[in-house]
Amino acid sequence: MRILLVDDDPIFTELLLAHLGHQGLTDVETAASASAALQLADQARLPYECLLLDIQMQGMDGIELCAEMRRRDDYRNVPIIMITSGDPAQYMNNAFAAGATDFMQKPLNVPELIGRMNMAMMLVDSLKKERMSRETIREMVTRPSAHDQFDPSERFTFSEVSGMVDFFQLENRILRMQSGLYALSLFRIQVQDFGTLGRYSDRSEMQQLLHAMSTVITHSVNERNLLISYLGHGRFAICVLGRTPIVLPLLQLKLAENIEAVSDLIPDLGGRKVTLKVSALSSRRILSTQAALDLLEQEMQSVSVLADTELPRVEAIEENIFRKAKLLGERPRPLLLG
Incomplete structure (x- = not known):
């Protein structure tokens, strides 16, 4: 893992480098200011x-640096851990609003830091998948193939969709909130008949569909403190912090309207209509952070048991290939199996 450590305290920097090195994390570059960090990022191969990132620095502070890094395409989803010696309550909300992944207070607890770093590694893996996803969207299939089948359990994160994060990031944001009770809404949004759509579509088409649905959801919810995570199998977990309740029947109507509005962004799915269904994860409006985490974990577990063991039917594959050949204006070739 290639790490950039930005802190204007040379003693802290030296100690942290030693601790990271003892844990096998040796590919670390350092900067003593935000401007130096930006220069390193520009020059990095x-x-x-x-x-x-340390928060309290002269000139541009760590929160401003975090926001600046998030504006760069290469750092839209890279894990950013903020570090401060000040009062966490004073900085935490602004740090997360700027795009921070995690937040720690000095003096650092080294085992805890390593645990956060391990979580960051998982987020890096998620980021790599997301980069591959964006490339697939940009380069749609140019010729029919029987090998571009869609895995319904695959998770996607689209960084350009406002409020969309990986499931690990969603959990972590709630985990780092101060203990207590919060007014929040937790609910799921499911793409109806997702299994059928996937059987008759290829990976790029389903990815394009999920990107469009993610956009529909963020515009329909339209809340500043929105977090949305795609769990696989056509299911999204949604968390909205705030006292204003989300009226689910009204949201259901907005989803339908906005799907119609972006119909030109939805790939051809053999004439099959796409619909979304919204349902609450909890009827309670006031939840503790632990209760919210438990509900999200239950939701993830419920998705994991949806693993579709049914192989795509041959006629589904064949129909998809011939449909794409027709759309591309090519003469369909016979499907050879075996």
Whole structure:
């Protein structure tokens, strides 16, 4: 993992480098200011995979640096861990609003830091999948193929969709909130008949569909404190912090209207209509952070048992290939099996 550590305290920097080195994390570059960090990022042959940013620095502080890094395409989803010696309550909300992944207070607990770094590694893996996903969307299939089948359990994160995060990031945002009770809404949104759509479509088409549905959801919910995560099998977990309740029947109507509005972005799915269904994860409006985490974990577990063991039917594959050949204006070739 390539790490960039930004802190203007040379003693802290030296100690942290030693601790990271003892844990096998030796690919670490350092900067003593935000301007130096930006220069390193500009000169780097490959983007850094994790950023450790001190908040309280002269000139541009760590929160401003975090926001600046998030504006760069290569750092839209890279894990950013903020570090401060000040009062966490004073900085935490602004840090997360700027795009921070995690937040820690000095003096650092080294085992805890390593645990956060391990979580960052998982987020890096998620980021790699997301980069591959964006490339697939840009380069849609140019010829029919029987090998581009869609895995319904695959998770996607589209960084350009406002409020969309990986499931690990969603859990972590709630985990780092101060203990207590919060007014929040937790609910799921499911793409109806997702299994059927996937059997008659290829990976690029389903990915394009999920990107469009993610956009529909964010515009329909239209809340500043929205977090949305795609769990696989056509299911999204939604968390909205705030006292204003989300009226689910009204949201259901908005979803239908907005799907119609972006119909030109939805790939041809053999004439099959796409619909979304919204349902609450909890009827309670006031939840503790632990209760919210438990509900999200239950939701993830419920998705994991949806693993579709049914292989795509031969006629489904064949219909998809011939449909794409027709759309491309090519003469369909016979399907050879065996």
